[in-house]
Amino acid sequence: MSQAVPTGVPVLALKGVNKSFGAVRALRDVSLELFPGEAHALAGENGAGKSTLIKTLAGVHRPDSGQVLLDGAPVVFHGPADARDAGIAVIYQEPTLFPDLSIAENIFMGRQPRRRLGRIDHKAVRAATAALMGRLGVALDPDRPARGLSIADQQIVEIAKALSFDARVLIMDEPTAALTGSETARLFSVVEALRAEGAAVLFISHRLEEIFRLCQRVTTLRDGRWVASEPLAGLTEDDLVRRMVGRDLDELYPKQDTRVGETALSVRRLTREGVFRDVSFDVRRGEIVALAGLVGAGRTEVAQATFGVDRADAGEVRVGGKPLRPGSPSAAMAAGLALVPEDRRQRGLVMEMSIERNIGLTGLDRISGKGLVKRALERGRAADWAVRLRLKYGRLSDQVGVLSGGNQQKVVLAKWLATDPAVLIVDEPTRGIDVGTKAEVHRLLSSLAAEGLAVLMISSDLPEVLGMADRVLVMHEGRLVAELPRAEATEESVMAAATGRTGEGRAAA
Amino acid sequence: MRLLRTGLRWDTAVGVLLVAVFVTGLGTTDGFASRDNLAFAFNDIAEVALMALPMTLLVVAGQVDLSVASMLGLSSALTGQLWDSGWAFETIVPVVLLVGVAGGLLNGWLVTKVGLPSLAVTIGTLALYRGLASVVLGSNAITDFPENYAAWAVDTTTVPGTFITYPVALFIVLAVVAAVVLHATGLGRSLFAIGAQEDAAYYAGIRVGRIKLALFVVTGLVSAFAGVVFTLRYGSARADNGQGFEMLVIASVLLGGIDFDGGKGTLFGAVAGVLLIGVLKNLLTLNDVANEVQVIVTGLLLVASVLTPRLISTVGEWRHRRAAATSSN
Ligand SMILES: Nc1ncnc2c1ncn2[C@@H]1O[C@H](COP(=O)(O)OP(=O)(O)OP(=O)(O)O)[C@@H](O)[C@H]1O
Ligand SMILES: [Mg+2]
Secondary structure (H helix, E strand, O other): OOOOOOOOOOOEEEEEEEEEEOOEEEEEEEEEEEOOOOEEEEEOOOOOOHHHHHHHHOOOOOOOEEEEEEOOEEEOOOOHHHHHHOOEEEEOOOOOOOOOOEHHHHHOOOOOOEOHHHOEOHHHHHHHHHHHHHHHOOOOOOOOEOOOOOHHHHHHHHHHHHHOOOOOEEEEEOOOOOOOHHHHHHHHHHHHHHHHOOOEEEEEOOOHHHHHHHOOEEEEEEOOEEEEEEEOOOOOHHHHHHHHHOOOOOOOOOOOOOOOOOEEEEEEEEEEOOOEEEEEEEEEOOOEEEEEEOOOOOHHHHHHHHHOOOOOOEEEEEEOOEEOOOOOHHHHHHOOEEEEOOOHHHHHOOOOOEHHHHHHHHHOOOOEEOOEEOHHHHHHHHHHHHHHOOOOOOOOOOEHHHOOHHHHHHHHHHHHHOOOOOEEEEEOOOOOOOHHHHHHHHHHHHHHHHOOOEEEEEOOOHHHHHHHOOEEEEEEOOEEEEEEEHHHOOHHHHHHHHOOOOOOOOOOO | OHHHHHHOOHHHHHHHHHHHHHHHHHHHOOOOOOHHHHHHHHHOOHHHHHHHHHHHHHHHOOOOOOOHHHHHHHHHHHHHHHHHOOOOHHHHHHHHHHHHHHHHHHHHHHHHOOOOOHHHHHHHHHHHHHHHHHHHHOOOOEOOOOHHHHOOOOOOOEOOOOOOEHHHHHHHHHHHHHHHHHHHEHHHHHHHHHHHOHHHHHHOOOOHHHHHHHHHHHHHHHHHHHHHHHHHHHOOEOOOOOOOHHHHHHHHHHHOOOOOOOOOOOHHHHHHHHHHHHHHHHHHHHOOOOHHHHHHHHHHHHHHHHHHHHHHHHHHHHHHHHHHHHHHO
């Protein structure tokens, strides 16, 4: 066979694994082999069972039946600690840092280097953390508490934590979902180095180009079933999509031409000390404006201050010409603003509440009559959006927390689209969403814009930015450094501005 | 099997337990079933029951108010002192209720504006309000309240044709209101959201601060009113009235399955919890069980109510795993 199919004993494997959650059969008779020195991709739509498979390998879930094999021999992991002791490091889809501990403490949780008398060697911990950050090419202060870190930064801390184990198997569940190109590139070169040393890598991403860039083989799941395990060489993205979805896919960036109307959102000299300075821009009706920049450039913070969940130190936000009361999300919503936050676990959703109640939460007055919530309206609002976003769920009364990551993201989108906003701010709207649904979300945003919605989009997915935006604003270290019309926005021009290599483009506006 | 299934819903289980204890009481304890005793039994926990209603809403929203019993004491002391100074009862009540509102505002302000945890804040005001009660009345007791007012609170006056006293009748009305608010209004949805994930509630445009503040104010108001009821019921205003009631209130709420971490529970459960404590207390008294033992029983119930849901979910998980393992083999 071709050389891309490794021989020898797989370091980690699944054989005929089944796993159900109540009536949901998340994995059915799934097998997978991971060989030393290979980067193996796991592909599949939202809810296909990827995270469940990973949690089975990591000892979080016990298979209902079937086996986990380590170096060819069956093992039973009684918990994540067992898997870690076996040399398996895992980055889960959702960061799980302790907010009150520092970055360094999070990374070396429970295994800090000790000095005499058992005292923790803080200096060594800090140095080791700084070294890891250096390897990943990010400037995060090891002493900073994890609370308040952006999703991307949290993700990077999780990556650093996994790398710090010097594991034989590195498993990564959508580690790049919130990262921009340059952080992803650094991550990939680190992974390459590990792979060259003989580590096995299992990688999940809904960005197919990343799969082709990093991996040699791919296993595809559909509805919890194994579809194929094969070398990536010789496959095209379309082939992969067909295996995942079972059909051909529509255009990924269905950008509709729109007539740009009057100014809907106007931000003037917005400033938060130490975070961003003097940010001014407009978004007009019918327009999709992207806010690009590297992780940490201040994009999320600008969005939050605009919506009023954070207070700005200076500056003004106007919606439809009227100044917005600062620091009040409810006032922002009344003015027609909506914000899809990037952090769905903390800010986007109430995880233990049902799907329908989460979606109803942004329109309590709309689903109520005479002060009482009308269950039919509440359910109707949720059902309507569940269909439009192809939500994969059991019942609308199920807890949002049991949905797969991508499906949770759809609920966040539904919750805000249902408010029928005049200005929609989306922060990583398609984070964790599969290719098929991504196209659907893009189509939806595009057609809503065509109907007069003003969209401000933050995305670390550059193709998405270039494919969807009428204009691209680029931030660098807390400042707006470039404004590029669609025709001039290219990967090179956006990246140049984002990395602070140029100040041009401002004049082009 | 089926019993265990239904038992998995905690509030239903407490309801069943309440009925079981009640029926056991009917069979074993002479005089329990009499109209006079039932009127007494429920009236005897009227203040705890009243305060348990806003407490339920608070705990669902992830907050707690430990100062309720102290506010009851302050209200009682003020009622006595003002009555002693010759004020009309019709003036005293609104003044005392205003003091309750003020106390609630202070709690709420410290929690929402200063940003302190409610547990810490209300441990402080627990001491503060009780201290103020002592300042107002010292160690005096005012007892010369007129019959015509006291009649509204004592267990010998009932709503005609029933064993329901007026304080209990008020409790029933307020319980229905609280149940509707918690389970059928947007505000109720917001309370669950705040308790489960405050950030997400705030990002969804829910006025988290304002709602919490209002909850503390309502709790202060109800506690002050409970102070008036208590004073009339015993015909005695003292600074130490209702000491330790906060534990009974919180025990009832937790026993009713309201999760102390917030975001979970039903008002039905809380009411069942309150009634269970009331019925048990009455049965123990009728059977000449010493007061100290009663306190221990309440304590055990509280521990059990916190422990049992954990046990049930652990057992449930275990059964689920076993079922899954056998079905796939
Ligand atoms: N703890 C759980 N309880 C109930 N159902 C669950 C649980 N975890 C996962 N599921 C269900 O199992 C199925 C597979 O979920 P999984 O998270 O593995 O999907 P995924 O492939 O990782 O999707 P995504 O790309 O959206 O992250 C989904 O239908 C999900 O709702
Ligand atoms: Mg997943």
